[in-house]
Amino acid sequence: MKKINDALTEEELIVLRDKGTERPFTxxxxxxxxxxxxxxxxxxxxxxxxxxxxxxxxxxxxxxEAANEDAITYREDNSILGRPRTEILCSNCDAHLGHVFEDGPVDKTGLRYCVNSISMDFESENN
Ligand SMILES: [Zn+2]
Structure with a gap:
Protein backbone atom coordinates (compact mmCIF):
# COMPACT_ATOMS: atom_id res chain seq x y z
CA MET A 1 0.00 0.00 0.00
CA LYS A 2 1.16 3.51 -0.81
CA LYS A 3 0.52 5.48 2.37
CA ILE A 4 -1.17 8.73 1.38
CA ASN A 5 -3.20 9.67 4.44
CA ASP A 6 -0.74 10.52 7.23
CA ALA A 7 -3.53 10.56 9.79
CA LEU A 8 -4.23 6.83 9.59
CA THR A 9 -4.44 5.18 13.00
CA GLU A 10 -2.66 1.95 13.94
CA GLU A 11 -6.06 0.20 13.84
CA GLU A 12 -6.68 1.44 10.31
CA LEU A 13 -3.20 0.43 9.17
CA ILE A 14 -3.72 -3.12 10.48
CA VAL A 15 -6.61 -3.50 8.01
CA LEU A 16 -5.53 -1.28 5.09
CA ARG A 17 -1.83 -2.16 4.99
CA ASP A 18 -1.60 -5.50 6.86
CA LYS A 19 -4.87 -6.95 5.48
CA GLY A 20 -6.53 -7.40 8.84
CA THR A 21 -10.28 -7.84 9.27
CA GLU A 22 -12.43 -5.84 11.66
CA ARG A 23 -14.71 -7.88 13.93
CA PRO A 24 -18.16 -8.50 12.39
CA PHE A 25 -21.03 -6.20 13.45
CA THR A 26 -18.58 -3.66 14.90
CA GLU A 65 -21.13 -3.52 -7.44
CA ALA A 66 -18.08 -1.22 -7.37
CA ALA A 67 -18.50 2.53 -8.02
CA ASN A 68 -16.92 2.01 -11.43
CA GLU A 69 -15.00 -0.72 -13.22
CA ASP A 70 -11.59 0.85 -12.48
CA ALA A 71 -12.08 1.46 -8.74
CA ILE A 72 -11.05 -1.97 -7.47
CA THR A 73 -8.06 -4.28 -7.94
CA TYR A 74 -8.84 -8.00 -7.65
CA ARG A 75 -6.21 -10.40 -6.35
CA GLU A 76 -6.25 -14.14 -5.67
CA ASP A 77 -6.00 -14.81 -1.93
CA ASN A 78 -4.98 -18.29 -0.75
CA SER A 79 -4.14 -17.27 2.81
CA ILE A 80 -6.77 -19.68 4.18
CA LEU A 81 -5.84 -23.21 3.12
CA GLY A 82 -8.56 -24.86 1.03
CA ARG A 83 -10.62 -21.70 0.78
CA PRO A 84 -9.49 -19.58 -2.15
CA ARG A 85 -10.89 -16.08 -2.02
CA THR A 86 -10.67 -12.93 -4.10
CA GLU A 87 -9.14 -10.01 -2.24
CA ILE A 88 -10.31 -6.50 -3.16
CA LEU A 89 -7.96 -3.51 -2.98
CA CYS A 90 -8.20 0.16 -3.84
CA SER A 91 -6.88 0.39 -7.41
CA ASN A 92 -5.20 3.72 -6.70
CA CYS A 93 -3.22 3.04 -3.52
CA ASP A 94 -3.40 -0.76 -3.06
CA ALA A 95 -5.09 -0.49 0.34
CA HIS A 96 -6.81 -3.71 1.46
CA LEU A 97 -10.60 -3.36 1.49
CA GLY A 98 -11.95 -6.88 2.00
CA HIS A 99 -13.05 -9.69 -0.30
CA VAL A 100 -15.62 -10.28 -3.02
CA PHE A 101 -17.80 -13.40 -2.98
CA GLU A 102 -20.24 -14.86 -5.49
CA ASP A 103 -23.22 -15.08 -3.12
CA GLY A 104 -24.65 -11.60 -3.71
CA PRO A 105 -28.17 -10.73 -4.86
CA VAL A 106 -29.02 -12.85 -7.92
CA ASP A 107 -31.32 -10.16 -9.34
CA LYS A 108 -28.33 -7.74 -9.44
CA THR A 109 -24.74 -8.85 -10.13
CA GLY A 110 -24.65 -11.96 -7.94
CA LEU A 111 -21.60 -10.50 -6.23
CA ARG A 112 -21.06 -9.50 -2.63
CA TYR A 113 -18.24 -7.05 -1.99
CA CYS A 114 -17.59 -7.57 1.70
CA VAL A 115 -15.74 -4.49 2.94
CA ASN A 116 -14.24 -3.39 6.25
CA SER A 117 -15.92 -0.19 7.47
CA ILE A 118 -12.56 1.02 8.70
CA SER A 119 -11.20 0.98 5.13
CA MET A 120 -13.66 3.65 4.02
CA ASP A 121 -14.89 7.18 4.56
CA PHE A 122 -18.44 8.22 3.69
CA GLU A 123 -19.45 11.36 1.83
CA SER A 124 -23.11 12.26 2.03
CA GLU A 125 -24.83 13.44 -1.14
CA ASN A 126 -27.65 15.17 0.73
CA ASN A 127 -25.79 18.39 1.41
ZN1 LIG B 1 -6.97 4.13 -1.96
Whole structure:
Protein backbone atom coordinates (compact mmCIF):
# COMPACT_ATOMS: atom_id res chain seq x y z
CA MET A 1 0.00 0.00 0.00
CA LYS A 2 1.16 3.51 -0.81
CA LYS A 3 0.52 5.48 2.37
CA ILE A 4 -1.17 8.73 1.38
CA ASN A 5 -3.20 9.67 4.44
CA ASP A 6 -0.74 10.52 7.23
CA ALA A 7 -3.53 10.56 9.79
CA LEU A 8 -4.23 6.83 9.59
CA THR A 9 -4.44 5.18 13.00
CA GLU A 10 -2.66 1.95 13.94
CA GLU A 11 -6.06 0.20 13.84
CA GLU A 12 -6.68 1.44 10.31
CA LEU A 13 -3.20 0.43 9.17
CA ILE A 14 -3.72 -3.12 10.48
CA VAL A 15 -6.61 -3.50 8.01
CA LEU A 16 -5.53 -1.28 5.09
CA ARG A 17 -1.83 -2.16 4.99
CA ASP A 18 -1.60 -5.50 6.86
CA LYS A 19 -4.87 -6.95 5.48
CA GLY A 20 -6.53 -7.40 8.84
CA THR A 21 -10.28 -7.84 9.27
CA GLU A 22 -12.43 -5.84 11.66
CA ARG A 23 -14.71 -7.88 13.93
CA PRO A 24 -18.16 -8.50 12.39
CA PHE A 25 -21.03 -6.20 13.45
CA THR A 26 -18.58 -3.66 14.90
CA UNK A 27 -17.90 -1.40 11.90
CA UNK A 28 -19.56 1.99 11.68
CA UNK A 29 -21.02 1.32 8.21
CA UNK A 30 -22.42 -2.17 8.83
CA UNK A 31 -25.95 -0.95 9.57
CA UNK A 32 -25.63 2.43 7.88
CA UNK A 33 -27.80 3.22 4.86
CA UNK A 34 -27.53 6.91 4.06
CA UNK A 35 -27.32 8.26 0.53
CA UNK A 36 -23.82 9.00 -0.68
CA UNK A 37 -20.49 7.58 -1.72
CA UNK A 38 -17.92 5.44 0.08
CA UNK A 39 -14.29 6.41 -0.48
CA UNK A 40 -10.91 4.90 0.28
CA UNK A 41 -9.76 5.86 3.78
CA UNK A 42 -6.18 6.19 2.56
CA UNK A 43 -6.45 8.02 -0.77
CA UNK A 44 -10.07 9.21 -1.04
CA UNK A 45 -10.79 7.38 -4.32
CA UNK A 46 -14.55 6.66 -4.73
CA UNK A 47 -15.12 2.92 -4.23
CA UNK A 48 -18.83 2.18 -3.74
CA UNK A 49 -22.16 3.97 -4.08
CA UNK A 50 -24.85 3.75 -1.41
CA UNK A 51 -27.48 2.55 -3.92
CA UNK A 52 -25.50 -0.67 -4.40
CA UNK A 53 -25.27 -1.39 -0.65
CA UNK A 54 -27.39 -4.17 0.80
CA UNK A 55 -27.81 -5.93 4.12
CA UNK A 56 -26.13 -9.32 3.69
CA UNK A 57 -26.40 -10.12 7.40
CA UNK A 58 -22.71 -11.01 7.48
CA UNK A 59 -21.61 -8.21 9.80
CA UNK A 60 -19.71 -6.12 7.27
CA UNK A 61 -20.85 -3.47 4.79
CA UNK A 62 -21.82 -5.27 1.58
CA UNK A 63 -22.19 -3.98 -1.95
CA UNK A 64 -23.19 -5.74 -5.15
CA GLU A 65 -21.13 -3.52 -7.44
CA ALA A 66 -18.08 -1.22 -7.37
CA ALA A 67 -18.50 2.53 -8.02
CA ASN A 68 -16.92 2.01 -11.43
CA GLU A 69 -15.00 -0.72 -13.22
CA ASP A 70 -11.59 0.85 -12.48
CA ALA A 71 -12.08 1.46 -8.74
CA ILE A 72 -11.05 -1.97 -7.47
CA THR A 73 -8.06 -4.28 -7.94
CA TYR A 74 -8.84 -8.00 -7.65
CA ARG A 75 -6.21 -10.40 -6.35
CA GLU A 76 -6.25 -14.14 -5.67
CA ASP A 77 -6.00 -14.81 -1.93
CA ASN A 78 -4.98 -18.29 -0.75
CA SER A 79 -4.14 -17.27 2.81
CA ILE A 80 -6.77 -19.68 4.18
CA LEU A 81 -5.84 -23.21 3.12
CA GLY A 82 -8.56 -24.86 1.03
CA ARG A 83 -10.62 -21.70 0.78
CA PRO A 84 -9.49 -19.58 -2.15
CA ARG A 85 -10.89 -16.08 -2.02
CA THR A 86 -10.67 -12.93 -4.10
CA GLU A 87 -9.14 -10.01 -2.24
CA ILE A 88 -10.31 -6.50 -3.16
CA LEU A 89 -7.96 -3.51 -2.98
CA CYS A 90 -8.20 0.16 -3.84
CA SER A 91 -6.88 0.39 -7.41
CA ASN A 92 -5.20 3.72 -6.70
CA CYS A 93 -3.22 3.04 -3.52
CA ASP A 94 -3.40 -0.76 -3.06
CA ALA A 95 -5.09 -0.49 0.34
CA HIS A 96 -6.81 -3.71 1.46
CA LEU A 97 -10.60 -3.36 1.49
CA GLY A 98 -11.95 -6.88 2.00
CA HIS A 99 -13.05 -9.69 -0.30
CA VAL A 100 -15.62 -10.28 -3.02
CA PHE A 101 -17.80 -13.40 -2.98
CA GLU A 102 -20.24 -14.86 -5.49
CA ASP A 103 -23.22 -15.08 -3.12
CA GLY A 104 -24.65 -11.60 -3.71
CA PRO A 105 -28.17 -10.73 -4.86
CA VAL A 106 -29.02 -12.85 -7.92
CA ASP A 107 -31.32 -10.16 -9.34
CA LYS A 108 -28.33 -7.74 -9.44
CA THR A 109 -24.74 -8.85 -10.13
CA GLY A 110 -24.65 -11.96 -7.94
CA LEU A 111 -21.60 -10.50 -6.23
CA ARG A 112 -21.06 -9.50 -2.63
CA TYR A 113 -18.24 -7.05 -1.99
CA CYS A 114 -17.59 -7.57 1.70
CA VAL A 115 -15.74 -4.49 2.94
CA ASN A 116 -14.24 -3.39 6.25
CA SER A 117 -15.92 -0.19 7.47
CA ILE A 118 -12.56 1.02 8.70
CA SER A 119 -11.20 0.98 5.13
CA MET A 120 -13.66 3.65 4.02
CA ASP A 121 -14.89 7.18 4.56
CA PHE A 122 -18.44 8.22 3.69
CA GLU A 123 -19.45 11.36 1.83
CA SER A 124 -23.11 12.26 2.03
CA GLU A 125 -24.83 13.44 -1.14
CA ASN A 126 -27.65 15.17 0.73
CA ASN A 127 -25.79 18.39 1.41
ZN1 LIG B 1 -6.97 4.13 -1.96
Missing amino acids: GKFNAFFEHGIYKCKNCNQPLFKSDTKFDAGCGWPSFF
